[in-house]
Amino acid sequence: MRVSKTLSWLALGGVALTLTACGGGDQKPTTDAQGNTVIKYWHAYSADSPEIKTLEDKVIPAFEKSHPGIKVESVPYPYDDLHQKLLTATAGGTLPCLVRSDIIWVPELAKLGTIAPLSDEMTDFDKIASTTYDGALATTEYDGKHYGLPLDTNTRVLMYNQATLQEAGMSKPPATFDDMRKLADGLKGTGDYAFADNGTSGWNLMPWIWSAGGDLANSDMTKATGYLNSPQSVAGVQLLVDLYKEGELPDIITGAKGGEETSVGLPKGDYATMLDGPWMLPIFASQNPDFQVQTAMMPAGPGGSISVVGGEDVVMTNSCPSKGDAEQFIRFLLSDEAQKDMAEVGQMPVLSTLGSQLTDIKPYYGIFAKQLETARPRLPHPEYPKIETILSTEVQKAFTGDTTVQAALDSAAKQIDGILASS
Known part of the structure; x- marks a missing residue:
């Protein structure tokens, strides 16, 4: 979407x-x-x-x-x-x-x-x-x-290449955050990536934040500080940043041009897993008829398995x-x-x-x-596009090493507080 x-x-x-x-x-x-x-x-x-x-x-x-x-x-x-x-x-x-x-x-x-x-x-x-x-x-x-x-x-579910999982010594897709780390460890040195995604919008990040037990703001949509920069939210984003720094998440997460799209990398076996929606199944069937994409639930963290609507x-x-x-x-x-x-x-x-x-x-x-059954919508706020731009921009800095995940989410939460307070 x-x-x-x-x-x-x-x-x-x-x-x-x-x-x-x-x-x-x-x-x-x-x-x-x-x-x-x-x-x-x-x-x-x-x-x-x-x-x-x-x-x-x-x-x-x-x-x-x-x-x-x-x-x-x-x-x-x-x-x-x-x-x-x-x-x-x-x-x-x-x-x-x-x-x-x-x-x-x-x-x-x-x-x-x-x-x-x-x-x-x-x-x-x-x-x-x-x-x-x-x-x-x-x-x-x-x-x-x-x-x-x-x-x-x-919603987005986990899509995976069974052959690449087996290359990492795993017979089943990662069901938890810990499993995702094990997958990354198993693929080190192979040239293949454990996970791939193409941005840091709410569509990309919120499944990891929610599943870690975090959130973007409180239920009244009046405050982001204490929620977006909570230990739980930080942990959800930190997992992705760690994978990136370990060379197990490709550059397309930062918007790098010329990178291999998920629709190409997964069938080739270059990417072990990705998150995407139901439209991808007919795309794979049409473009890569010999590839049998497999699906599973969003890997669960302390907050459960929660994807985005x-x-x-x-x-x-x-x-x-x-x-x-x-x-x-x-x-x-x-x-x-x-x-x-x-x-x-x-x-x-x-x-x-x-x-x-x-x-x-x-x-x-x-x-x-x-x-x-557990998926959640992005923040239903009139200024959500502005809020999402702030989130994406600040988290990009953590991926590129310009700041820490905690500092990035602290900054994003403070800026979003201003929008929520004035709406």
């Missing part, structure tokens, strides 16, 4: 809140020539993807057949363009009714007043929410309310003039039928209630479903 570019909301926020608040009631429902209500649905599915084909050729027609009088207009945008388009439309009063939003945009949009709290709008919200993974549902929460429903989800949420704008009809499409998107249709083309469902049906669709979904 990509992380959006950091944006300044100061100039836009006041205007957006005012226009959203006064513009919603003035809009009339959009109708077509036959008098059907038209619900615009913005999303970032690429034009040639199997997801958009299934959405437009299967999911939407099925909804329209079962809901006469309502038409859904699918409006795709490139990922980064969609984020900017939402900001522009918020200020200009030209928002659609529904958006498939990246999970890290939801607090930002909620603070701006762009989107409606579905926990207030939908009378059956709790019933629908109870069918979804807890970690995915948590991505919709802001200021005590839920501003969307999870639409699709994912990715995915998208469906949100409804405050300015939507046809909220009742829009709610009907939200319910349909969260139905077993629609969730399973999208699962067939690789979009992992959010319904924890699907059980064995999930692995019947794609067997590899099973390990991700298991990891999602």
Whole structure:
């Protein structure tokens, strides 16, 4: 899951809140020539993807057949363009009714007043929410309310090359932090790496911090000091820094150009393990059909085996003039039928209630479903992109040897405290 570019909301926020608040009631429902209500649905599915084909050729027609009088207009945008388009439309009063939003945009949009709290709008919200993974549902929460429903989800699990493990004298993948160190010891001098990852964003670091028993901030999101720089958080990052300094984690962790990507290094056996999402399984099958990737849970530390939640949420704008009809499409998107249709083309469902049906669709979904039972979302804060940039920048200094992990997290926590205090 990509992380959006950091944006300044100061100039836009006041205007957006005012226009959203006064513009919603003035809009009339959009109708077509036959008098059907038209619900615009913005999303970032690429034009040639199997997801958009299934959405437009299967999911939407099925909804329209079962809901006469309502038409859904699918409006795709490139990922980064969609984020900017939402900001522009918020200020200009030209928002659609529904958006498939990246999970890290939801607090930002909620603070701006762009989107409606579905926990207030939908009378059956709790019933629908109870069918979804807890970690995915948590991505919709802001200021005590839920501003969307999870639409699709994912998490990172351990992927490994069995032959490289055996080279290190291990028959099973590393199940704990200690096992990861043993793997690194076993590969010393071979030229192969114990673990590989391609950055120091929250997506990369938080599984290690949480599994070590640490956190980014307190539950109220008012303070990072004492949490991000706690002994537990330091230990989670220290493991990665130690592996790097021992030559058992490649340079791509620091953003070094020209390094071997994880999708290349794992099949070749240059990397023993990596963390990644369900999209990698079809990529490996297509690019390296002779390579049988193996999967396992995130290695556990004192805090357990905790990975990070990715995915998208469906949100409804405050300015939507046809909220009742829009709610009907939200319910349909969260139905077993629609969730399973999208699962067939690789979009992992959010319904924890699907059980064995999930692995019947794609067997590899099973390990991700298991990891999602404990996976957590990144900090659901309106300024999260800025917070993540601070975290990544400071931790990079520990990898390059410019400072210690403790000093890096002390500095990051202090800077993040300032953001949390002013939000």
